[in-house]
Amino acid sequence: MTQPLGRKSLLAGSRLGASAPDRTGIVHLGLGNFHRAHGAVYTAQAMAAAGGDWGIRGFAHSSDRVVAPMRAQDNVYSILQLTERGAEAGLVDVHRDTGVAAQDPAAVVDAIADPAHRIVSLTVSEVGYTRDPATGRLALDAPEVAADLTAGSTPRTAVGMIARGLEQRAASGEPFAVLSCDNLQSAGDVTRAVVEEFLQAAGVSDDVLSFVSSSVSFPNGMVDRIVPRTTDEHSRIVADLLGVQDLCPVPAEEFTMWVLEDDFAGGRPAWDLAGATFSNEIEAYEMVKLRLLNGSHSLIAYLGILSGAPTIDVAWGQDFVREAVLNGITDDYLPTFTPPTGFDADAYVSELDARWRNPLIGHATTQVGTDGSLKLLQRIPNAALFHLRRGDMPHHLALCIAAWIACVAPPAGFTPEPLAERIVEPARDRLAAAVDGAVTVADHVRRIMNGGFFPDALAEQDAFTVRVADLLTLVVRDGVRAAAADVAAS
Ligand code: CS2
16 A cells, blocks of 8 residues: 655655754755655755755746655655666655745745845756856846846846846845756856856846855855666565655656865855765866766767667677777877876776666656757767867767757757657757758758857867767768767867
8 A cells, every 4th residue: 555645754754854844944956856866865864964945945847746746745855766686766855845936026026035035046947147158157148038138127037036146145245055956067266256147237236246256155166976767667666665656756866976165255065974075176076077978978869869779788888988088088088187185097997887878767868858959058068179279189079069950959860769849958949040041951050050159169179079070960861870880080
């Protein structure tokens, strides 16, 4: 007999970490699977180790897909760890209140201003930072940003809500930290920059600007845990393991990692006692994660989609994908940064192999391929520029962009595998408009590379654009394996 899940079930189920007290100390934006399997678990475990009023007040962006079931279960949910030993489940009870930001954005602003809260954390994905891809600055011309900047309007973007919340908070002057938990290089610095750009464009007082610069910290950090989408099968396994009916379990791999800069102006949970690492080498950790894991992940995903592989493990099981990815790590990524002290590249790569190979995860290639126009910006241009400025060609990085274009903006006459249609690509219409009327694949690629989708510095690298076009030509004419073979021979 399965019972509905709720706080009462905690007696019966295995609980991960402590239950949060009723008072909340953290506001969180973005209630997707990643936050619920990562930061939320570290927070529950930190409270088990050291206590504290660190309950989470969580807001989903615009849908109640997670909030409705969370509320129906007293905001308790399970983590379903899918390991080679089989499945294991545990319950998390750290959210004290959940809501939907789009339904009540003023509640988010008020929660950030509330002096009882000491941190706002974010998992809003790359798209949530409303930046201009060509300049990296806040996209002041984007309609949603412009609307948020209109005097008297209630902000709806994450940046707008945080900025307005801080503006109100300046009245109490209570110190605060804004913690980005997204896959961005220098995530804290980037978040500070867009929030300050918003405040300046909104014409706030000097007092507010000086409060934000002196009493609000924006720690940098590196986050890591692979979490696929939830399916009905996951709820069924949780019911078997725990005897409770969870309407919103979170499937996750066993691996988890969090490296943070210890810069929390209003204090923080004892995340170190929950396994997080505090380090002064954040940039090095970010490089490892964003390039070796995320950059390679994109390549696996797009090569996989073009060869009909629905999941990462299936794509990774193909020799031509493994070869391209492993050589990409060695030739194109590893030379571009200095890793953290004591980093063992071989061990890291064999761990990646085990993580990508895990067949129980079922991580969809189209999920990793989603939002490529934003994700690739974190994964490719800086590494590519490192080589191009030395006169070298990063062939695997060019292959990744060619494969992305083949999936989301295919040249006339080429139809990718049907899987490609499932990729959510916010720039699809703008890409289609940019290539409209292109007569050759070279022209098609040039219009994209010069169309404001990538930083100007990369667009200026003509040889790279030519290489992307050559590889896309091969994909179109002879298939994705031929393009990968050409890279292998380069
Ligand atoms: C993935 C990441 O979807 C993606 O783009 O590369 O979500 C990846 O699974 C996580 O960053 C792992 O920590």
